Amino acid sequence: MxxxxxxxxxxxxxxxxxxxxLAVLDILLFMKxxxxxxxxxxxxxWRDVHARLISYCAxxxxxxxxxxxxxxxxxxxxxxxxxxxxRLISPDVRVVExxxxxxxxxxxxxxxxxxxxxxxxxxxxxxxxxxxxLEANGNRVVTAIEFLSPSNKLPGEGFNxxxxxxxxxxxxxxxxxxxxxxxxGNWRDxxxxxxxxxKFNSTYRALVRRATSRDVGEYFxxxxxxxxxxxxxxxxxxxxxxxxxxxxxxxxxxxxxxYDRTDYTKPPVPPLQGDEIVFAGExxxxx
Numbered sequence: 151m152x153x154x155x156x157x158x159x160x161x162x163x164x165x166x167x168x169x170x171x172l173a174v175l176d177i178l179l180f181m182k183x184x185x186x187x188x189x190x191x192x193x194x195x196w197r198d199v200h201a202r203l204i205s206y207c208a209x210x211x212x213x214x215x216x217x218x219x220x221x222x223x224x225x226x227x228x229x230x231x232x233x234x235x236x237r238l239i240s241p242d243v244r245v246v247e248x249x250x251x252x253x254x255x256x257x258x259x260x261x262x263x264x265x266x267x268x269x270x271x272x273x274x275x276x277x278x279x280x281x282x283x284l285e286a287n288g289n290r291v292v293t294a295i296e297f298l299s300p301s302n303k304l305p306g307e308g309f310n311x312x313x314x315x316x317x318x319x320x321x322x323x324x325x326x327x328x329x330x331x332x333x334x335g336n337w338r339d340x341x342x343x344x345x346x347x348x349k350f351n352s353t354y355r356a357l358v359r360r361a362t363s364r365d366v367g368e369y370f371x372x373x374x375x376x377x378x379x380x381x382x383x384x385x386x387x388x389x390x391x392x393x394x395x396x397x398x399x400x401x402x403x404x405x406x407x408x409y410d411r412t413d414y415t416k417p418p419v420p421p422l423q424g425d426e427i428v429f430a431g432e433x434x435x436x437x
Contacts, residue, residue, distance in 0.1 A: 181405040184437050187378045188354055188400060190418040190430070192409060193332050196299060202403040203297050203331075204279045207394060211283065211295075211383065214392040218286045219385065226278045226311060276301060276308060283385065292385055293325040295394075303335025312340070319359075325384040326359045329396070331372070333420055344369070353426065360384045374426050 183189040192199045204223055211221040281295040301308030319326045330337050331354050338344075341357055344367055352371035358381070359367050370379060378396035385392065404410070414434050422430055 181408070181410040182401060183404050183409070184414065184433060185374070187376050187397065188331050188372065188374065189404060189409070190333065190374065190422060191412050191414065192404065193334065194419045195407070195409070196332060198407055199403050200297055200299055201279065202407060203399050204281060206399045206402050207295065208281050210394065210399070211281070211392060215283065219292065220284050220286055222282050222284055223279050224282050226280065226315065227276065278308070291322070291324045293327065293383060294319055295327045295383065296329065298328060298330045298332060298340065300332060300334040303332070303337060303340055320364060323361045325361050327381065327383055328357045329381070330355050356381055358382060358384065362387050375429060
């Protein structure tokens with residue numbers, strides 16, 4: 151059987167780049183998730199996975215755009231209220247005072263009482279990244295691309311901020327692409343007033359809204375049992391859509407994040423539901 155190098159016609163000194171690309175391909179194949187599409191275990195590491203998806207997606211888009219369009223990574227910043235902090239933010243904690251230098255604790259009976267450390271809980275603003283395709287001249291936003299995070303789907307300031315930004319996009323001449331690859335939260339609260347028949351329910355989903363047809367949403371159900379789809383990304387009227395290959399992005403994030411070290415003997419967070427539990431169990435047992 152011919153080697154991979156022979157099969158691809160590698161043999162000269164000018165084939166180094168191709169060798170490098172094939173080496174990367176070998177790594178991706180070796181470190182591929184056991185799931186055929188989205189790996190539900192990645193949601194527990196969503197900050198890292200989300201950052202990688204945004205970066206890889208912007209790079210993949212840039213190679214498909216004409217010279218007068220630019221794919222840029224933008225940021226949205228907000229601070230959650232106290233009742234949602236524990237659910238959405240990992241706060242920084244620092245010791246601000248040791249009580250023994252301040253006073254001595256005691257009781258009415260004179261017995262010594264354990265002294266506490268005093269902590270200050272400092273909540274940092276949450277930063278979410280998304281992609282905008284801009285016109286090079288004038289920076290008009292042609293298309294916005296969002297990979298949803300838990301904060302976008304759970305009650306709190308992140309949800310409110312995202313809904314407001316979403317309304318602004320819908321009222322403008324900007325196309326909006328929303329990709330939901332997490333199971334936390336209620337996606338119907340985010341995508342409302344979109345009504346999807348029950349027979350099209352799915353684990354994940356994507357929604358494309360074109361500025362040229364604001365009243366029509368292109369809904370893409372994404373199932374746990376299937377590879378992730380290639381999604382159309384609309385540009386300006388009359389221009390051909392470019393494409394996001396979701397599976398390639400997730401595979402790259404999985405490999406580069408070394409998620410091949412994931413402990414698949416434990417259930418994912420959040421846990422799977424219904425027949426997805428059976429599917430995942432059988433899939434992982436067959437590894």
